[in-house]
Amino acid sequence: MAILILAEHAEGRLDEATRRTATAARSLNGDIHVLVMAGDAHAETLSQQAASIEGIAHVWCATAPHLEAQLTEDTAAQAQAVLERGGYRYALMSSSYLGKRLMPYLAALRGTDLVTDVTKIETEDTFVRPVYAGSLLVVERLKSAVKLLTVRANAFSPAGVQTAAQAAAPIETVPPLPPKQAVRLVERRSEQSSRPELSRARIVIGCGLGVGKKDMPAVEKLADKLNAAIGVSRAVVEEETASSDYLLGQTGKIIAPELYIALGISGAVQHLAGVKDSKVIVAVNKDPNAPIFQIADYGIVGDVAEVVPELVGLL
Numbered sequence: 001m002a003i004l005i006l007a008e009h010a011e012g013r014l015d016e017a018t019r020r021t022a023t024a025a026r027s028l029n030g031d032i033h034v035l036v037m038a039g040d041a042h043a044e045t046l047s048q049q050a051a052s053i054e055g056i057a058h059v060w061c062a063t064a065p066h067l068e069a070q071l072t073e074d075t076a077a078q079a080q081a082v083l084e085r086g087g088y089r090y091a092l093m094s095s096s097y098l099g100k101r102l103m104p105y106l107a108a109l110r111g112t113d114l115v116t117d118v119t120k121i122e123t124e125d126t127f128v129r130p131v132y133a134g135s136l137l138v139v140e141r142l143k144s145a146v147k148l149l150t151v152r153a154n155a156f157s158p159a160g161v162q163t164a165a166q167a168a169a170p171i172e173t174v175p176p177l178p179p180k181q182a183v184r185l186v187e188r189r190s191e192q193s194s195r196p197e198l199s200r201a202r203i204v205i206g207c208g209l210g211v212g213k214k215d216m217p218a219v220e221k222l223a224d225k226l227n228a229a230i231g232v233s234r235a236v237v238e239e240e241t242a243s244s245d246y247l248l249g250q251t252g253k254i255i256a257p258e259l260y261i262a263l264g265i266s267g268a269v270q271h272l273a274g275v276k277d278s279k280v281i282v283a284v285n286k287d288p289n290a291p292i293f294q295i296a297d298y299g300i301v302g303d304v305a306e307v308v309p310e311l312v313g314l315l
Contacts (some may be wrong), residue, residue, distance in 0.1 A: 033088075043063040055159055113148070114149070125142050233249065250273070
């Protein structure tokens with residue numbers, strides 16, 4: 001029996017979340033296969049990237065122009081067709097924006113259950129996931145023949161990549177299904193930035209209401225020196241001083257960087273749920289009783305306007 005991972009990609013590059021999902025899949029004790037669904041321009045490269053992931057036994061590749069858009073209806077139908085070939089006990093994907101769209105649709109197609117946001121796999125049918133902003137952990141058991149899971153990618157380390165000298169997994173094509181006519185991609189936009197993307201950055205600086213507009217030049221200097229991404233708390237978004245694209249927390253980006261620097265953030269439970277898995281947390285706040293200090297590894301009680309320039313000067 002095998003495990004099927006649905007690959008995630010953008011602009012011809014396999015997302016690291018796929019490698020992290022592969023690590024989660026190793027706990028299930030089976031051959032791990034990857035399904036790549038992409039357009040003609042990127043399918044071969046993406047399949048080779050998937051085949052080089054350590055622990056992957058086989059790669060399926062479905063190639064068609066309409067699959068490049070990764071629309072829910074098309075990708076779910078294609079994944080269902082591969083699952084129907086038989087032999088699979090699990091289908092996995094990360095709890096990304098794409099995974100949160102595709103996997104529930106796939107579960108509906110199959111008429112089966114889905115466990116989302118898994119952070120730990122206890123047994124072959126028992127899975128742990130957080131609820132209530134991470135305040136509680138729920139243990140769920142699936143009895144379906146094919147179990148569908150989305151995993152919180154940052155709870156697992158990325159699987160290694162084999163060198164060119166090592167044997168890569170075999171790649172086999174599968175016939176693409178025709179596109180669904182009900183939905184088509186009109187346009188996809190993304191903001192261009194020289195800084196790392198929030199969910200992938202090794203270092204993230206979070207800004208709360210304690211960071212004024214006059215403080216932002218110093219914060220940006222600090223980010224430039226650290227090659228860090230910049231995110232914001234819910235309060236900053238509600239003040240309409242930053243886009244929700246940069247929101248950190250339960251309803252925004254859930255991150256687990258090597259270093260998270262929280263500037264002027266009090267630490268509401270929804271925010272803490274999105275950043276508490278960071279390896280090291282440094283908090284700067286004028287209020288010594290701010291909840292953010294409860295999860296911080298290092299705390300600085302002081303004004304952001306004074307502390308940040310000093311940090312910049314030390315680098």
